[in-house]
Amino acid sequence: MSLIKELSKGAAKAAKKLALLSTAQKNRVLSAMAQGLREQQATILEANKLDLDAAHNAGLSPAMIDRLTLTPDRIEAMAQGIETIVSLPDPVGATRELCTRPNGIHIRKMRVPLGVVCMIYEARPNVTADAGALCFKSGNGVILRGGKEALQSSLAIASVLHQVLETHGVPKDVITVVPDPDRALMMELMQQKDYIDLIIPRGGEGLINFVTENSTVPVIQHFKGVCHLYVDKEADLDVALSLLLNGKTQRTGVCNALEGLLVHGEIAAAFLPLVAQALADKQVKINACQRSSSYFENATILADDEFGEEYLSLEIAVRIVDDFDAALDHIDAFGSHHTEVICTTNAQTGALFQRSVDASVVMVNASSRFSDGGELGLGAEIGIATSKLHAYGPMGLESLTTEKYLVDGEGQVRS
Incomplete structure (x- = not known):
């Protein structure tokens, strides 16, 4: 039996015991897992240093290295995330009433685990x-196949768990880390439909x-984050500037960072000079449409079809819209269904934006950086789903379950 099939079969068997x-x-x-991470912080950081040294030698991008880096604060955040999960209601076994049919059969639905989830990820x-x-x-059960960039860190964390x-x-085996990042093994992993229920x-x-x-x-896709801030003609410009700076510069190498700024033409002359100064102070590279380029020094001019880039760095695309x-x-043309934000003082405009925009998280007057399972009260998240299957947006506990029907009768037969 191959390594991948053995790991997959073991995870499926262990998941059945976990259900009990x-x-x-x-x-x-x-x-105990949360406490274990704290107690073995030094060991985890030592393994992470091996990954970071290799990443620097390989010339990985600053955004990738940021995702890869662990610190005492980030390990503490992992531990606190697990403790938040402890405090959350367990979705497994929760039932909801549906109806009683005219023939007397009673119908409910119960939440049950998906089975075995496989995570395939890079430097995280x-x-x-x-x-x-x-x-x-x-x-x-979960099978974790991380990239080679984070292998030593992942194995150290998994050892604690x-x-x-x-x-x-x-x-x-309920938590399995694939110990070899070989791409051929990943191909085999994606064929284990007898043991894996979701990738x-x-x-x-x-x-x-x-x-x-x-x-x-x-597969549930957790696609790139091309997130926009749209500054409406009725925006509070101070609030808009704060949302822009937090969304773009607080942490750049993450999927909920802003990558695009859209400004209503009626307030462009008042707002964009403020933007130019603030982003220059933060050393943000500007890619601008022809209309907005004059507000910035050394802006790269983008053609109409050149938007939609995920920069993951101190770089942003700016466009004036009519x-x-x-x-x-x-947003429909260049967004990635991740997170979109409007800044406006008009509640009706904000509500219309939330109804109209096709994204998993749509915000009014709040930073895109809140598009995160922990910030939205889910505890740690498994990711942000951008494909519309049973989950859309940050995936917490409930998103990792499905429902089955429960039917109770008293001997009814179908005529």
């Missing part, structure tokens, strides 16, 4: 802890497309 654990048992294990070692904890609480699982008598890729556009095109297992409808058209 009570919520209290799962929470005790998760609390925190996914190992986040996905492991979320899948554990929601009753799913495995120690806790074994201490509590839970099969460690979630997180990473660059190339990875997402590769998994989607080659997997025989259902009206609200033009902003919607731009």
Whole structure:
């Protein structure tokens, strides 16, 4: 039996045992995992240094290195994320009433685990802890295939989780890390439809497309984040500037950072000089449409079809739009269904924007950086789904379950 088939079969077998654990048992294990991350922080950071040294030698981009980097604060955030998951209601087993049919049969639905979830991701070692904890609480086995860039970090984190699982008598195969990043093994992993129920890729556009095109297992896409801020003609310009700076410069190498700024033509002359000064102070590179380029020094002029880039750096695209409808058209053409933001003092305009824009998270007067499972009250997230299957947007515990029908009768037969 091949390594991948053995890992997949082991995860499926372990997931069945996980389904028997009570919520209290799962929470005790998760609390111990959080504490284990804190206690073994030094070991994790040592492994992460190996990955970072290799990343620098390989010339990886600053955005990729930022995602790869672990710090004491980031490890503490992972631990706190797991503790948040402990505090959340367990979706498994929750039932909801549907109806009683005229013939007397009673119909309900119950939440159940998906089974085995496979995560395929790049330089994101925190996914190992986040996905492991979320899948554990929601009753799913998880197979984690990270990129070679984060392999040592992921294995170190997984080792902590495995120690806790074994201490509590839970099969460690419920959280499995593929120890070899060979691309051929990933191809084989995507064919394990007998054991894996869902694949979630997180990473660059190339990875997402590769998994989607080659997997025989259902895929939920966690696509790139081309997020826009649209500054409406009735915007508070101070608020708009704050949203822009936070969304673009607070952390650049993440999928909920702003990549595009759309400005209503009626307020462009008042707002764009403020933008030019503020972004120059932050050393943000400007890519501008012809109409907005005159407000910036050394801006690169973009043609109408050159928008939609995910920069993941101190770089942004700026465009003046004639009206609200033009902003919607731009987002429809160049957005990635991730997160879109409007700044406006008109509540009706904000509500119309939220109804009209096709994105998994649509915000009014709030930073795009809040498009995150933890910030939205889900605890750690397994990712932000941009394909419309059973989940859309940040995927927390409930998104890692599905529902089955429960039917109760008293001997009814169909005539």
